[in-house]
Amino acid sequence: MKRDTFDDDGKEASESSWSPEIQNNWIETQDLLKTSLVTEDDFTWHLPTTTAIGGGGGGLKYVGGVDVSFSKDDPSIACGTLVVLDFHTLDVVYHDYSLVSLHIPYVTGFLAFREAPILLELLEKMKNCAHPFYPQLLMVDGNGLLHPRGFGLACHLGVQANLPTIGIGKNLHHVDGLTQYRVRQLLEAKGNFPEDFITLTGDSGRVWGAAMRSTVDTFKPIFISVGHRVSLPTAVKIAKMTCKFRIPEPIRQVRMFGNVSVFLFFVFVYLLCFV
DNA sequence: GCGACAG
DNA sequence: ATCTTGTCGC
Numbered sequence: 031m032k033r034d035t036f037d038d039d040g041k042e043a044s045e046s047s048w049s050p051e052i053q054n055n056w057i058e059t060q061d062l063l064k065t066s067l068v069t070e071d072d073f074t075w076h077l078p079t080t081t082a083i084g085g086g087g088g089g090l091k092y093v094g095g096v097d098v099s100f101s102k103d104d105p106s107i108a109c110g111t112l113v114v115l116d117f118h119t120l121d122v123v124y125h126d127y128s129l130v131s132l133h134i135p136y137v138t139g140f141l142a143f144r145e146a147p148i149l150l151e152l153l154e155k156m157k158n159c160a161h162p163f164y165p166q167l168l169m170v171d172g173n174g175l176l177h178p179r180g181f182g183l184a185c186h187l188g189v190q191a192n193l194p195t196i197g198i199g200k201n202l203h204h205v206d207g208l209t210q211y212r213v214r215q216l217l218e219a220k221g222n223f224p225e226d227f228i229t230l231t232g233d234s235g236r237v238w239g240a241a242m243r244s245t246v247d248t249f250k251p252i253f254i255s256v257g258h259r260v261s262l263p264t265a266v267k268i269a270k271m272t273c274k275f276r277i278p279e280p281i282r283q284v285r286m287f288g289n290v291s292v293f294l295f296f297v298f299v300y301l302l303c304f305v
Numbered sequence: 306g307c308g309a310c311a312g
Numbered sequence: 313a314t315c316t317t318g319t320c321g322c
Contacts, residue, residue, distance in 0.1 A: 102314050136313075138310045145312070173311050182311070203311040
């Protein structure tokens with residue numbers, strides 16, 4: 031066990047986020063937000079390759095990606111990043127970031143409490159100025175329903191921002207008997223089509239998401255799960271359509287922008303100190 | 306009881 | 313999350 035909990039003043043009080051009581055509050059919050067969760071298609075736009083059924087809406091054009099990146103030198107510094115891509119060209123048409131110092135620790139199953147606030151802030155900023163590129167759909171670096179309580183970061187963010195979201199995991203969050211090994215076996219057994227995917231069904235029979243080989247030259251899948259207002263089949267389709275490489279472009283791009291931002295920040299600090 | 310556990 | 317080194321291929 032970690033014994034670095036000091037029962038004194040403010041600075042180490044962040045460790046109290048680990049306390050069972052705080053975690054119970056977090057679970058309550060998740061349960062409350064879950065009340066508003068929609069796991070079916072609920073949007074006005076339509077997919078380009080799909081026949082326009084919904085009335086009024088145009089095609090999907092602006093797809094957002096969000097991520098929070100950190101620095102090895104100073105783990106308390108975090109960089110929340112938001113990018114928006116043109117869905118057809120997959121070019122970045124908007125990007126913004128925010129550097130903050132995070133005091134909430136990462137606790138498995140509670141990623142949203144660490145990362146959602148800063149990402150929401152970036153979305154709000156964009157919405158408040160009625161930016162024309164405000165995303166119609168958000169891809170999140172983290173899971174949605176594929177979560178111990180069926181409410182991961184992608185769901186959390188989707189409900190709070192009232193945006194359709196898709197969760198993209200680069201590693202499997204072990205839930206309901208799902209293991210890397212089982213997933214690999216299923217993927218290999220199911221066929222070697224590169225764009226093939228398998229549905230992630232747990233021991234309980236519940237469907238948590240999908241694992242997809244997004245590229246021909248990798249056996250390591252990505253894990254797609256429903257965030258908010260998007261069904262699993264739609265989520266898989268969209269993920270597939272945005273994969274130039276293993277990681278869908280909105281996620282890949284947002285991570286690159288985040289890393290560059292952190293790097294430039296430290297260059298700036300360095301110049302400030304030595305020039 | 307112990308280990309495993311998105312980012 | 314973040315780091316590491318080498319390696320393959322265009």
